[in-house]
Amino acid sequence: MIYSKKDDRPLVSVITPSYNSSPFITETIKAVQDQTYFNWEMIIVDDQSKDDSVHVIKSYSDNDSRIRLIPLSKNVGAARARNIAIKEAHGDYIAFLDSDDLWLPTKLEEQVTFMQKGNLAFSFTSYSLIDEEGNSLDVEVSAPSTVDYKQLIGNTTIGCLTVMLDRLQIKHIEMPDIQPEDTALWLLLLRQGYKAHGLPKVLSRYRIVSNSTSRNKWKAAYRYWKLLRSQEKLNFVQANFYFSKYAYNAYNKNRGSLPASIPTGGK
Numbered sequence: 700m701i702y703s704k705k706d707d708r709p710l711v712s713v714i715t716p717s718y719n720s721s722p723f724i725t726e727t728i729k730a731v732q733d734q735t736y737f738n739w740e741m742i743i744v745d746d747q748s749k750d751d752s753v754h755v756i757k758s759y760s761d762n763d764s765r766i767r768l769i770p771l772s773k774n775v776g777a778a779r780a781r782n783i784a785i786k787e788a789h790g791d792y793i794a795f796l797d798s799d800d801l802w803l804p805t806k807l808e809e810q811v812t813f814m815q816k817g818n819l820a821f822s823f824t825s826y827s828l829i830d831e832e833g834n835s836l837d838v839e840v841s842a843p844s845t846v847d848y849k850q851l852i853g854n855t856t857i858g859c860l861t862v863m864l865d866r867l868q869i870k871h872i873e874m875p876d877i878q879p880e881d882t883a884l885w886l887l888l889l890r891q892g893y894k895a896h897g898l899p900k901v902l903s904r905y906r907i908v909s910n911s912t913s914r915n916k917w918k919a920a921y922r923y924w925k926l927l928r929s930q931e932k933l934n935f936v937q938a939n940f941y942f943s944k945y946a947y948n949a950y951n952k953n954r955g956s957l958p959a960s961i962p963t964g965g966k
Contacts, residue, residue, distance in 0.1 A: 706738035709815075711807055711863070712790030713741040716780035720798035721750045723906065726833070727798055728759050728766065736807035741766045742784040743798070747774045752798075778880035782873050793864045793872055795881070799906045800860040801829070806902040810863050813898045820868035821888060821895045824861040826903040836907065842897030848889040852931065853944030857885050857895060860903045869893065875930060878922040883930055920946065 713731055717724060724743075731741050743760075745753050745768065753770050760766040769783060777797075785793060792811065796802060806824070814822050823846075828836040840858060843850075851857065859881035864872055875883040889895065923945055927938040 708738050709791035710789060711739040711792045711794050712788035713739055714781050714784040714793060714795050715743045715798055716746060716777045717743050717752050717798040718746040719748045719750045721752045721755050723799035724752060724755055730801045733804050734807045735805050739765060742787055744769045744780040744784045746780045747771050778874040778876050785872055791866060793866060795859045795862050797860060799908055801904040803902050810898060819896045820865045821893050822863050822898060823857045823895055824898040824902045825900055826858045826861050826905050827901050829904045829906050831908055839901055842899050844897055846895040851885055851889055853941045858905060860905055877926055877930055883926055
């Protein structure tokens with residue numbers, strides 16, 4: 700079906716990697732379709748799922764021309780799947796949404812307006828946490844007004860599902876092939892001189908999935924240490940300093956509510 704509603708506002712490309720996402724992908728797609736902002740395209744790259752994800756996604760892409768499915772012939776991981784989607788995107792803005800996360804209906808409309816008013820290249824919003832069944836965990840991660848490189852390197856305040864990037868200002872957008880790949884990209888952009896601007900309103904819901912990498916606090920800690928040393932090229936003393944800040948901030952965010960660190964947004 701060709702989507703016919705007129706919308707002269709900038710096109711937003713929604714980047715969604717999918718792997719064995721059939722338990723959640725329907726709700727995620729509907730959250731995009733329910734947006735009050737209509738001028739979007741959703742590019743879903745299926746990373747060779749073993750379940751019926753492709754069939755589920757195809758049932759939506761066949762009936763909404765704004766949704767595009769790209770099934771891969773081999774598993775490449777979330778970072779490369781996102782990069783494939785970015786290369787296929789036509790939008791003025793890039794927004795990220797994993798296949799089990801949700802947006803509130805006004806997310807795109809409010810964030811595009813926020814970026815246009817300030818002529819911003821990089822923005823993110825506050826978000827809340829839900830469990831696998833979609834129930835609220837009564838935890839919110841608040842977006843500060845701005846985040847620069849030094850502030851982010853010791854924190855995990857930017858959720859991937861909340862980020863929007865202006866492609867006219869940021870010419871090259873590509874997630875590094877190192878975990879956590881979303882934080883790796885934010886650090887790369889901030890190191891280049893961009894500043895991340897926060898919209899302090901909960902517009903997204905991050906789903907806590909029990910078997911995800913980000914829920915294993917030891918794996919999450921190890922991959923963050925590796926990021927500091929491998930991509931950011933920090934020496935041992937510098938890496939230890941910022942890793943300590945990361946651990947302290949993560950602990951303070953979830954003290955009394957969650958057993959593992961607050962995730963950055965990527966799965």
